[in-house]
Amino acid sequence: MRNYVFGHLDSGRIQHSSDGEDRFLLPGDAFLTALPDRPFRAAIDDPDVSMVVLGQEVVDQVADDVRFEGYRPLSRRAADAWRSTCVHLRDEILPVFEESPLVVSNATRLLVATTLATFPNSTLNEIVIDRRDAHPRTLRRAIAFIEANAAKDLTAADVARAARVSIRAIQLAFRRHLDTTPMAYVRRVRLSCAHADLCAANGSVTVIAARWGYARPGVFAAHYRAAYGVSPSQTLWSG
Known part of the structure; x- marks a missing residue:
């Protein structure tokens, strides 16, 4: 199973090495430890670290063919927002609503989406060129599926599968014809x-x-x- 392990250093120091690069992490730094199946080494000095593990199958529910391409956040502001989201979900949402499947699944996808907006990855610079699947029939199949299954834990991948297109194609169809997204619908x-x-x-x-x-x-x-x-x-x- 492919897992991505992200972290936020609250105190202490970490020297982290992977892909031939040494990185020195200080309090306040967010980071991706290593890409799946890539070796890494870490020397730690009295750390207080919060960790988040995202499996590839969870990431794939939000976007197609995601590849993380960097170990550091895009900016300090993005790192702070990611950290705040993690803390909010961990301390305020999940303990209270752990028996509500829709809340838990929404929280998980919020975390994935925030992570995709924080760390360099293949979804940030993609340009969709092929519009053949952005067809009204695609949209009708998706809407019928959503309306019949709204009480279930739905993902963009589920909607795309029901419409028989890719996640990118179903996102394009909703954007083009309804000016919204599948999950907003x-x-x-x-x-x-x-x-x-x-x-x-x-x-x-x-x-x-x-x-x-x-x-x-x-x-x-x-x-x-x-x-x-x-x-x-x-x-x-x-x-």
Whole structure:
């Protein structure tokens, strides 16, 4: 199994060597230890390190044919955002919502997406040239699949597979015809399902929000108000 091991050094020092390059890590540095199947060496001095392991199969749910191409973040700002995301998910989201599959899966994909935006990889500079698969039929197959399976743990890879195209092609189809992304459309459908549950008084606002993948009721309330013009509690009470 191909795994990527990322880290953030909170204190101490690390001297890290791989691919013929020596890197000296200091507190505040984020890093990729090594590419899969590549040897590396590390000399550590009283470190406090937070580690994240992402399997290739998890990364592939977010983007096609990802290849990480560097060991250091694109910028200090990107590293800080990645670290904040890791801490937020570890300390605030997963302990509270570990029994909510949609919240856990959304948290995992948020971590992958943030990692892809932080460390150099093959998705950052890709230009999609072939538009043959961005066809309305592709979109119709994808929408039918999403609407039939919104309660399940869906990934962009699942939607692409159901539409019988690649992840890049399904992303292009949604962007070209609906000016959105497959996963944004999934969230839109889930918000509609949450609206139906609120109208039927099928649980509290917090329970319904978590059921449809929202870890933070405040975010759910903001998205709901933007879509329906009222708060979730108003819909629940009126139902």
